[in-house]
Amino acid sequence: xxxxxxxPQALSIQEGENATMNCSYKTSINNLQxxxxxxxxxxxxxxxxxSNEREKHSGRLRVTLDTSKKSSSLLITASRAADTASxxxxxxxxxxxxxxxxxxxxxxx
Amino acid sequence: GAGVSQSPSNKVTEKGKDVELRCxxxxxxxxxxxxxxxxxxxxxxxxxxxxxxAPDKSGLPSDRFSAERTGGxxxxxxxxxTQQEDSAVYLCASSAQDRGEEKLxxxxxxxxxxx
Numbered sequence: 376x377x378x379x380x381x382x383p384q385a386l387s388i389q390e391g392e393n394a395t396m397n398c399s400y401k402t403s404i405n406n407l408q409x410x411x412x413x414x415x416x417x418x419x420x421x422x423x424x425x426s427n428e429r430e431k432h433s434g435r436l437r438v439t440l441d442t443s444k445k446s447s448s449l450l451i452t453a454s455r456a457a458d459t460a461s462x463x464x465x466x467x468x469x470x471x472x473x474x475x476x477x478x479x480x481x482x483x484x
Numbered sequence: 485g486a487g488v489s490q491s492p493s494n495k496v497t498e499k500g501k502d503v504e505l506r507c508x509x510x511x512x513x514x515x516x517x518x519x520x521x522x523x524x525x526x527x528x529x530x531x532x533x534x535x536x537x538a539p540d541k542s543g544l545p546s547d548r549f550s551a552e553r554t555g556g557x558x559x560x561x562x563x564x565x566t567q568q569e570d571s572a573v574y575l576c577a578s579s580a581q582d583r584g585e586e587k588l589x590x591x592x593x594x595x596x597x598x599x
Binding site: 406408410416417418419420423425463465467471472473474475476477 | 543
């Protein structure tokens with residue numbers, strides 16, 4: 376399978392703490408994106424990092440990319456209960472986006 | 485429309501029946517993707533359209549699955565002779581370039597239950 380792997384599969388933290396999730400992929404990429412999914416339905420795009428970038432920030436999100444290790448991490452700082460969701464990384468290859476298995480994040484109020 | 489629209493939202497069918505799922509992408513988006521997501525799992529790629537043509541059909545699980553897109557807009561995913569293992573959420577996404585970066589916009593999905 377070309378599907379990426381994410382870890383941890385599930386993460387439970389207290390509101391205000393930081394959440395870190397990791398993604399590993401298998402093929403060469405043009406860019407890597409992170410998406411969020413609430414309630415098992417449509418995904419929402421969060422952030423994109425290009426293959427020639429190492430780090431990118433957007434609000435409370437920080438993404439890193441290590442192409443030599445084929446891995447990326449997503450850090451959510453100062454988490455809120457509303458951040459509770461599943462988070463997926465997606466890598467772009469020829470014609471399609473390959474999604475990881477996802478991390479289920481639960482932020483406890 | 486304002487976003488990607490999928491219909492029906494939920495579909496319950498009997499094993500062996502055919503079903504048709506519809507996706508209406510964001511106006512002007514030339515690329516369209518279908519994914520399948522089983523409960524608690526990641527997204528499984530099914531098919532990609534650029535305009536009306538499908539350069540990548542590699543993800544279709546079997547010949548019971550087919551998809552078409554007309555007028556560079558609406559797409560339908562058809563599953564013939566449905567099986568219980570076809571039960572999943574079927575997600576459609578369209579994409580556009582935003583400052584040189586492409587990102588996917590997803591619909592809310594169709595929850596398919598095969599009894």
